[in-house]
Amino acid sequence: MMAMNYLGSFLLIILGLYMMVSKRNLIKIIIGLDLVDYGANLLIVSIGFRDGGTAPIFTLSELFSGAYFVDPVPQALTLTSIVIGACVTAMSLALIIKIKDQYGTIDSHKVRRLNG
Amino acid sequence: MMQHFPILSIMVLFFGAFLNGIFGGKNAKARKIIVLASIFLSFLMVVAMTGPVMLEGQIISYWLGNWEPAMGFAFGIGLEVDAVGLFFGLIISTAVLVSGLYSFEYMSHDDALGYYYTLYLMLGGGVLGLVFSGCLFNIFVMVEIMTFSAVALTAFRNEKYGALEAAFKYLVVGSIGSTSVLVGTILLYNQTHTLNLAQIASILPSVSNGVTAVAFGFLFVGFATKAFLFPFQPLAADAHAVAPSSISVLISGVLTKTGVYGIIRLVYVLYQSMNLGPVKTLVVFIGTLSMFICVTMALAQHDFKRLLAFHSISQVGYVITAVGLSTALGVAGGLYHAMNHTLFKSLLFLTAGAVLHQTDTTNLDELGGLSKRMPKTTVLFLIGAASISGLPPFNGFASKWMIYQATFEAAAAQNNFGFALVGIIEMLTSVLTLASFIKVTQSVFFGQMPKKWENVKEVGNGMIIPMGILAALCVITGVAPSAVEKYLLAPATSAVYSVGKYINAMMGEGFAEGVSLSSETVAVDLGRSGYWNPLAWLALLGILLFGAFVAFVLLRKEAKTKESEAAEMFGSVDEKFEPFFSGERAEFSQVGGSDMFWGFKKVMRPYLDFMHDAHSGVVNDYVRWAVECLALVLLYCVLCGL
Numbered sequence: 001m002m003a004m005n006y007l008g009s010f011l012l013i014i015l016g017l018y019m020m021v022s023k024r025n026l027i028k029i030i031i032g033l034d035l036v037d038y039g040a041n042l043l044i045v046s047i048g049f050r051d052g053g054t055a056p057i058f059t060l061s062e063l064f065s066g067a068y069f070v071d072p073v074p075q076a077l078t079l080t081s082i083v084i085g086a087c088v089t090a091m092s093l094a095l096i097i098k099i100k101d102q103y104g105t106i107d108s109h110k111v112r113r114l115n116g
Numbered sequence: 117m118m119q120h121f122p123i124l125s126i127m128v129l130f131f132g133a134f135l136n137g138i139f140g141g142k143n144a145k146a147r148k149i150i151v152l153a154s155i156f157l158s159f160l161m162v163v164a165m166t167g168p169v170m171l172e173g174q175i176i177s178y179w180l181g182n183w184e185p186a187m188g189f190a191f192g193i194g195l196e197v198d199a200v201g202l203f204f205g206l207i208i209s210t211a212v213l214v215s216g217l218y219s220f221e222y223m224s225h226d227d228a229l230g231y232y233y234t235l236y237l238m239l240g241g242g243v244l245g246l247v248f249s250g251c252l253f254n255i256f257v258m259v260e261i262m263t264f265s266a267v268a269l270t271a272f273r274n275e276k277y278g279a280l281e282a283a284f285k286y287l288v289v290g291s292i293g294s295t296s297v298l299v300g301t302i303l304l305y306n307q308t309h310t311l312n313l314a315q316i317a318s319i320l321p322s323v324s325n326g327v328t329a330v331a332f333g334f335l336f337v338g339f340a341t342k343a344f345l346f347p348f349q350p351l352a353a354d355a356h357a358v359a360p361s362s363i364s365v366l367i368s369g370v371l372t373k374t375g376v377y378g379i380i381r382l383v384y385v386l387y388q389s390m391n392l393g394p395v396k397t398l399v400v401f402i403g404t405l406s407m408f409i410c411v412t413m414a415l416a417q418h419d420f421k422r423l424l425a426f427h428s429i430s431q432v433g434y435v436i437t438a439v440g441l442s443t444a445l446g447v448a449g450g451l452y453h454a455m456n457h458t459l460f461k462s463l464l465f466l467t468a469g470a471v472l473h474q475t476d477t478t479n480l481d482e483l484g485g486l487s488k489r490m491p492k493t494t495v496l497f498l499i500g501a502a503s504i505s506g507l508p509p510f511n512g513f514a515s516k517w518m519i520y521q522a523t524f525e526a527a528a529a530q531n532n533f534g535f536a537l538v539g540i541i542e543m544l545t546s547v548l549t550l551a552s553f554i555k556v557t558q559s560v561f562f563g564q565m566p567k568k569w570e571n572v573k574e575v576g577n578g579m580i581i582p583m584g585i586l587a588a589l590c591v592i593t594g595v596a597p598s599a600v601e602k603y604l605l606a607p608a609t610s611a612v613y614s615v616g617k618y619i620n621a622m623m624g625e626g627f628a629e630g631v632s633l634s635s636e637t638v639a640v641d642l643g644r645s646g647y648w649n650p651l652a653w654l655a656l657l658g659i660l661l662f663g664a665f666v667a668f669v670l671l672r673k674e675a676k677t678k679e680s681e682a683a684e685m686f687g688s689v690d691e692k693f694e695p696f697f698s699g700e701r702a703e704f705s706q707v708g709g710s711d712m713f714w715g716f717k718k719v720m721r722p723y724l725d726f727m728h729d730a731h732s733g734v735v736n737d738y739v740r741w742a743v744e745c746l747a748l749v750l751l752y753c754v755l756c757g758l
Contacts, residue, residue, distance in 0.1 A: 013299075020288065020739045029735060033291055040298050047306045073311070074302065077253055081298060084260050088291055091264065095284045098274055103281075108735045113278040114354045115733030116416070 005046035012039030026099065026106040030092045037085035041078050048074030118168060122178050122195040122248045125161040125209070128154050129241030133234045141230035148220065151233050155209075155216045158244065162202070162209040169202045170607045173637055175621035177250065185623050188630075190312035196250035196622050199611035203451060203604060204247040204377045207458045210589075211369040212240040214462060214582045219362040221578030222469055226360075232272060239265035239366055246374050250622055252301045253311045255378070259297055259342060263290045266371060269363045270355045282354035285735050289351050292742050293341025297378075300334030303327055304386075314622035317385050317615055318631045326754060332389075333753040335382050336398075337746045343375020345436060346406040347741040349413070349429045350731050356425035357478075361469025364421060368428040368465060369458035376435050376454055380447075383439075384612045390442045394756035397534075398749070399440030404538050407433030411548045413731070416717065416724050420468045420478035420560065423552065424461070427504060430545060431457045437538060438519045441526040444640040447612050448605040449518030455604070456511040456593060460503035463586040467497040470575045470583070471560060480556065485565025489572040492580055494561045499587045501557060503594065505550035508653040511594035516546060555712040595654055606640060613638040 016035030023029055048071035056072035100106050132154025140147030168174040176197040179185075183192025197205070216236065223229060242261035249255050267290065271283035305311055307327050308319040320328065344352035352372075356364045383390045383399065390396065407430050414426035435457065438450030470493045471486065472478050487494040503510035506517075520539060527535035574580075593600050611618070614637050616628035628634070717724060730737075 013295075017292075017739070017743050020292075021736055021743060024736065026284070026735075029288060029739075033288060036292070036295050040295050040302070043299065044302045047302055071309075074305070077302070077305075080253075080257060084257075084294075087264065088287070091267065092284065092287050095271060095280055095287065098271075099280045099284060102274075111281050111284070111735070112733030114282055114357065116728040116731050 002046055002049065002051075005042065005049070009039045009043035009046060012036070012042060015039075024108045026096050026108055026111070027093070029108065030089060030096070033092070034085065034089055037081070037088070041081055041085070044074045044078045044081065048072070118165065119176055119178055121161045121165050122176060122197045123180065125158045125165075125205075126195075126241050126245045126248060128157045128161070129212075129237050129244065133237035133241065136230060136237060137234045140233055144229070147230060147233055151216055151237065154237060155213050155240065158240070159209045159213045162205050162244075165197060165202055166206065169197060169199055170603060173199070173607060173610075175199075175611075175618065177621050185312075185315075188623065188627065190310055190315045190623065193254060194250035194312060194314075194622055195248050196314065196618070197248050198614075198618055198621070199607040200377075200380065200451070201247050201611075203455070203608040204373055205244060206604075207373055207455050208240070208243050208247065208370050211365060211458050211462055212243075214466075214585055215362045215365045216240075218365075218466055218469070218579055218582040219360075221576055222362055222473055223360060225473075226273065228272075232269070232360075235265045235268050235272075236363070236366075238262075239269065239363075239370075243366075243370050243374055247377050250313050251311050252304065252313060252316065256294065256297050256301055259338075259374070260294050262371060262374065263287075263294055263342075266290075266355070266363070266367055270359045270367075272360060272363070273358070276358055278354070279358040281733075282351075282358045285738060286351050286355045288735055289348065289738050289742050290341060292739065292746075293338045293348070295338075296334045296341070296746060297338030300331045300336075300338060303331035303334065307331070312622065313381070313386065314619040314627075317388070318619050318623065318628060318633065320386060321388055321633075322631065324757075326757075328387075329753040329757060330750055332382070332387060333746070333750040336379065336753075337742075337749050339375045339378030339382060340402065340745075341375070341742070342378065343372045343432050343436070344429050345375070345402055345432065346409055346429075347745050348738075349406065349410050349426065350733075350738055352429055353413075353422050353425040353731075354733075356428070356465075357419055357422040361421070361465050361472060364425070364465040364469070365462040368425065369462045372428065372432045373454055373458060376432065376439070376450075379436065380439055380612060384447075385615050385618060388615055390440075394752070396440055396442050398752060400437050400535070400538060403433045403436030403438075403440055404541055405433070406430065407437060407545050408541050409727070411545045411552070412720070412724070413727055415548060415552050415555075415713065415720075416728065418480045420471065420480055420483075420556065421465070422478075423480070423556065424464050424468060427549060427552070428457070428461050430549065431461065431504065434516070434519055434542065434545075437542065438522055441522055441535070443522055443526050443529075444609055444613070445518065446522035446526060448601065448609045448640070449515055449522045451608050452518055452597075452600065452605055453512075453515035455600075456503065456515045456590070459586055459589050459593065460500045460510075460512060463496060463500035463583060463590060464504065466579070466583045466586065467493050467500060470579055473575060473579070474572050475569060480559045482566070483560045483569070484563045485561070486569060486572065487561040488565060489569065490561075490574050492574055493583070496580075496583045496587050497561060498557065499590055501553040503590045505553050506546045507550075509591075509594050509657060511590050511597075513653075514594055514597040514600075516542070551713060551716075558712060609640045610638055613640065 013036050016032045019032030020029050050070045053068050053070040056069040096106055099111060103111055132150050136147060136150045140150055178195040180193045223232060239262055242258045246255055246258035249258060267283050267287045270286055271279050274280050304316060307323050308316050310316060341348050355367055383395055410426045410430035414423050417423035435450045435454045438446045503512040506512040520542060523535055523539040616633040617637055619628040
């Protein structure tokens with residue numbers, strides 16, 4: 001069952017990369033970037049998942065040997081990663097607004113003053 | 117007290133950014149005090165750690181919240197400063213300090229300076245945090261912090277031609293790099309169930325399967341993006357050309373070093389796979405490609421800072437190549453060149469910034485003859501140019517010499533023809549570097565001065581002093597290579613190889629022995645790397661300069677008399693025989709940057725045209741390169757079963 005998750009996450013990453021390579025609209029490139037991020041997040045959560053495990057919330061007295069719960073570390077990592085992904089999106093959209101102001105277009109093939 | 121210095125030196129920068137965000141927006145004085153206090157404090161703390169770490173060979177480890185490892189398992193987030201981390205920390209805090217001092221005058225024409233310094237301090241803190249971190253996930257977080265501050269600072273002068281576009285490309289392709297660091301981290305977590313570098317290093321050699329090979333590929337490409345190695349060099353070129361020069365210093369001198377640091381940590385400490393043939397081939401191949409392609413790209417540039425940016429990646433290529441040789445001399449040469457690259461490239465970017473500040477352009481074809489108006493900047497630029505081209509007795513020569521020696525020794529010892537070829541490419545690259553700096557010197561500082569620069573003035577002391585510090589360091593590290601080797605390179609190189617000691621410092625004594633790794637400090641023998649005598653070269657340089665001066669004075673007299681004789685005879689000087697002009701001398705006939713080496717460029721035209729078209733400036737193309745590079749490296753790693 002987890003194999004599906006792994007496949008799904010890498011499929012998301014690949015679709016996102018494909019979108020970034022093929023789409024000329026800058027906003028669509030950012031959507032592709034987000035897909036890559038979400039693929040990575042799905043991968044992290046899947047790696048921490050234990051089939052049949054409980055939520056990893058215990059006080060010290062409740063903890064007994066043989067407690068079976070999902071790995072909490074990847075969940076913490078995912079939260080951090082989601083926050084960073086949101087920042088990437090916000091900042092790139094802000095840049096796109098300014099690019100639209102200056103260049104009058106958000107076509108990546110026309111936003112190429114720096115080349116060569 | 118000393119064990120708190122790693123976290124304090126990072127926190128002081130972030131706290132400064134926070135304070136600056138509150139108080140520094142309007143109040144210039146408060147801003148200056150906050151920025152100076154935080155960068156100086158951080159610098160002093162990093163320098164204070166040199167004593168125990170570099171000289172006594174200790175490793176300072178620090179557990180946040182005192183969550184020390186229990187039952188042989190690292191729970192908390194750790195910081196660990198060993199000699200190689202501190203080596204990069206010293207480079208970084210020096211560059212941050214100098215760039216901060218320079219900013220005060222350089223950025224005086226801009227507004228929104230509160231935001232500038234906040235981002236600048238965050239960039240410094242992020243980079244320092246990266247090299248001191250002992251936790252793989254924290255490395256990812258720091259990579260993101262530094263990438264975003266760098267992107268925002270690239271777009272800081274967003275009214276400038278192309279600034280937004282460069283920032284956008286950097287953000288998109290840089291994010292692919294960061295995400296691949298994250299994916300590599302999590303795949304390693306899947307195999308080792310820990311994020312602590314020391315513990316991963318103790319587990320990884322015994323776990324070797326397809327997943328760790330893929331993780332290696334992801335992490336390698338992620339760090340290569342941060343070092344802007346081939347094929348990520350267009351990002352660096354775009355970002356440097358439009359960012360304020362004080363930020364170009366940080367992007368080129370500091371951000372690329374984090375990539376180099378990441379690759380060294382990855383191959384030497386985490387995987388300990390550097391002695392494997394395929395890894396060597398991969399690292400040396402990528403390094404050599406970056407080195408050669410970027411220097412040829414630089415030859416065809418006509419923007420001062422864009423040219424410097426391509427050279428920057430070319431020099432980082434040297435570092436990566438040397439590190440990839442997997443010999444003690446190679447690592448030492450690579451680290452030495454990494455340090456020198458920060459010094460001379462920062463100096464060159466600052467002089468470019470001085471020219472930009474006074475003339476408002478960096479176009480090589482527009483500039484010319486500035487040595488008459490900006491003599492101090494010219495001298496400083498010449499020191500930087502001589503250093504980067506590897507002229508003795510400056511520091512570039514010392515480190516390049518070590519790299520050449522390491523390359524040929526590795527080629528002979530391993531009977532590897534490829535390495536001998538790499539050695540030849542290294543020398544060729546050095547020659548091409550010299551050629552393109554002759555072009556810059558001629559077209560910016562010498563030659564005839566266009567009328568519009570008549571009123572250009574020298575920059576103030578606020579900019580001269582930081583440049584002077586860097587120039588002095590360039591000379592000092594060049595004439596005293598044996599001292600640099602003894603106090604900095606030997607401990608750092610030894611730390612690269614002493615994996616067991618690194619693990620024990622973090623996980624407790626005896627841990628490395630538990631996984632059958634020796635915790636001895638590995639002594640490194642750098643051989644005869646310092647057998648050239650810099651003072652002799654300095655004397656030779658002095659004699660040659662004096663001789664050239666005498667010859668110049670004598671010949672000028674003779675030329676003058678000849679000229680007047682000719683004028684008597686023909687009415688005017690015959691200009692047919694003048695170099696470059698071969699005809700009428702026009703009123704203004706500066707040899708522009710694009711005209712130098714035209715014959716050479718004509719021969720290489722098909723190649724240069726191809727490269728020019730390849731660097732199309734379209735973000736999709738750069739993403740495609742990144743994806744192709746990632747795919748190829750992953751395939752290579754899996755096929756070779758690293």
